[in-house]
Amino acid sequence: MARKLIGLCACPMGLAHTFMAAEALEKAAKEKGYDVKVETQGSDGIKNKLTPEDIAQADIIIHSVAITPEGMDRFEGYDVYEVGLQELIKNPKGVLDEIEEDLGFNNDK
Amino acid sequence: MEIFSKDYIFVDIDLKNREDAMDFIAGKANELGISKDKKQTLKDLWDREKEFNTAIDDTFAIPHTKSQSISFPVVMIVKSKNVIDWGGRNIKLMIVFLTPKENKENIHLTMLSKISRKLVDDKFKAVLNESNDIDVIYGLINDALNS
Numbered sequence: 001m002a003r004k005l006i007g008l009c010a011c012p013m014g015l016a017h018t019f020m021a022a023e024a025l026e027k028a029a030k031e032k033g034y035d036v037k038v039e040t041q042g043s044d045g046i047k048n049k050l051t052p053e054d055i056a057q058a059d060i061i062i063h064s065v066a067i068t069p070e071g072m073d074r075f076e077g078y079d080v081y082e083v084g085l086q087e088l089i090k091n092p093k094g095v096l097d098e099i100e101e102d103l104g105f106n107n108d109k
Numbered sequence: 110m111e112i113f114s115k116d117y118i119f120v121d122i123d124l125k126n127r128e129d130a131m132d133f134i135a136g137k138a139n140e141l142g143i144s145k146d147k148k149q150t151l152k153d154l155w156d157r158e159k160e161f162n163t164a165i166d167d168t169f170a171i172p173h174t175k176s177q178s179i180s181f182p183v184v185m186i187v188k189s190k191n192v193i194d195w196g197g198r199n200i201k202l203m204i205v206f207l208t209p210k211e212n213k214e215n216i217h218l219t220m221l222s223k224i225s226r227k228l229v230d231d232k233f234k235a236v237l238n239e240s241n242d243i244d245v246i247y248g249l250i251n252d253a254l255n256s
Contacts, residue, residue, distance in 0.1 A: 013157070014169045015206050015218060019225035027229065043175065043208065044218035064163070089229065090166055 003059040003105070005029045005096075008040040009085070017085040018084040021064045028034035028092035032051055032100075034060075041069045050074065060099055064088045110160075110181050112217050113250055116141060119183040119243040124189040124208060127196060127197055131155060134187060134205050141181065143207055149178035149209070159179045164198035165191035168234060171225075182208040183218045184224055186237070186246055205226065220254045 007025045011017040022038045031037040039050045052074060055061065061080045063069075083095050100106055111117075120139065135151035137145035141175045153176035157163070158217045162169045164170040185205040206221055235248055 012160070013175050013206070013208070015175075015208065015221055016110055016163070016173050016225050017161075018227050019222040020165075023226035024229040040222075042218070042222055044215045044222060079116075080185075086165070 002033055002035040005034040005060040005062070006054050006056050006058040007036075008041070008050065008065065008069060009088075010067050010069040011039060011052050011085055014040075014044070014069055017066065017089065018042045021085045024092040025062065025064070028096050029095075030075075031093070032096060041065075041067075042095045046070065057065045058065040059105075060096075060103070062088075062095075062099070080085035112182060112220060113184050113247075115243055115247050118243050118246050118250075119186065120188045120243065120246070121190050122187060124187075124191070124193055126193050127158075127240055128191060129156070129202060130187065130189065130195075131172065134185065134203070137185065138179070138183075138207055138216060139189075143183050144176075144178050145180060146178040148175055148221060150174065153178065158196070162196040162198070164195040164200055165228070167199045168238065169202035169204060170195045170198070171204050171206065171228070172199050173208075173244060175208045175210055177210045180208045182206075184221055184250065186250065188241060204237075212246075214231045224250060224253050228255075 008020045014043045017038050021038050026036050026038050034085045063080050064083045064085050081099050131154050136148045139147040144150040153174040154172050163172050184208050187203040188202045191202050
């Protein structure tokens with residue numbers, strides 16, 4: 001079964017970086033074969049909201065935020081990778097490579 | 110009250126630097142009736158820019174603001190004739206998002222967010238970077254808005 005990767009993106013205006021980062025992450029994660037879901041907290045509200053089940057089932061959790069998002073308590077007790085919005089937009093694959101390396105995901109392929 | 114139109118596309122503009130570009134953007138927003146107050150729009154654009162340089166690598170910049178001076182949400186496309194220094198980055202293309210402080214039209218913001226999503230698509234960026242044809246740029250952005 002495919003590994004599950006979830007993300008949360010949010011930025012001050014909630015229009016530009018949030019969605020660029022979300023799209024970049026979704027694309028890169030899909031290319032790597034992940035089952036991916038990315039929540040955006042943008043100016044049009046919370047979209048694609050992550051449920052407790054999503055969070056519990058996730059193999060990788062990424063936060064790429066430049067504000068304090070809503071519902072952070074959902075992630076209490078889970079390991080979360082925090083990645084800068086710019087970094088995620090520019091080099092999503094590199095970000096995922098590093099996280100996989102950190103988790104030792106590359107060893108069992 | 111249009112979110113996008115051919116009137117919001119500016120190509121081959123003689124801009125010297127980021128200051129010039131920001132002034133141009135705020136000025137046009139005012140002329141087009143998008144901004145009620147050029148000075149305020151300019152200040153709010155700069156506040157955002159100082160907080161977080163909006164250049165994405167050496168490809169383009171996304172100056173944006175959620176400002177009291179803005180009457181309705183829009184996207185504007187500005188292409189400089191020459192490469193300009195954008196806080197240490199070299200860019201020619203600007204994708205500008207202007208939205209009101211209080212906004213009830215969520216559907217328009219969702220439409221604009223689709224353009225942001227397209228901005229990580231290499232093909233989309235390449236066409237936007239290379240073409241100075243208003244019809245081509247209009248078609249590209251309009252398709253993205255309605256995707």
